[in-house]
Amino acid sequence: MTNAVEIRSLVKSSPGFRLGPIDLTLPGGCILGLIGENGAGKSTLIRLILDMTARDAGSVSVLGHDNRTQFKQVKEEIGVVFDEPGVPACLSAERFGRVLESAYGRWSQETYTALLRRLGVPQKKPFAELSRGNKMKVSIAAALAHDAKLLLLDEPTNGLDPIVREEIVELFSEFTRDESRSVLISSHIVSDLEKICDYAAFLHEGRLLLCEEKDRLLERCGIVHGTEAQISALDPAAVLGLRHAGYGAEALAERRKIPAGMEITPAGLEDVFVFMVKDARRAGARAAQ
16 A cells, blocks of 8 residues: 655754654554644644645655645645634635535535534534634534545644544544545644554654654553662663652663563553653753753
8 A cells, every 4th residue: 555645854944943854654544643742843744745835855755646746646635634724714614615615526515514513513604703623623524525535634633622622533533444544643632642543753843753653652662660770770772761750760661671570550652752752852951061
């Protein structure tokens, strides 16, 4: 199966910020969660994939096509949701669907209307009068209503209440039951991504700290608890991150390299991300000294 997205040596620089070099692959039929703090470069990366901003170096392939020279060939295969929906304020959700009907060859007004009903979106209200949650639901319904093969989602659950987030995460999971479909979804709400993603990529200050199959990552990592001396004695090659506390210390480490007898608890995706970011910040502070 063709990879949905392939990024090689991608670099984008702007005053005060540098993204990359980034090497990242989204296999076909999978969901990749792009995790990072606000300002880490998630939105910039998605815009680079869409060729909405010029890159300084590297290459991007989308559904097997170069995104710079062959993007028109895959444009209709992509559904996009940005953190700030670009829907004209005066249009209702119903009318917005009619506008999109003329833009997409495979647009299904029936699917779009069914999604709006399922998500409880008022179809006659002007977009400006909708809540943030309903605005995001309109954008998501639009992204799903033209038989896309790839969804690029930039913080689609940001600012939404837990019930709405659960509904939306369920929609994305349903979308990839068809193995020809793929999703790249960015968020700093790690709990949402852990439920659905097959792969996790950690972005911090423009650098890709990790990109790995989620289940394999969580299987190989554990949190080790001990005294400062016990944690300091661990093999440095096994330790992926450290956290110090008044009662002792903790380390994110590879389970197979942890000595027998040490207390180990499972690590969630958020744990792994927090440990790795803290370690990256400490390394950056040491380098700056």
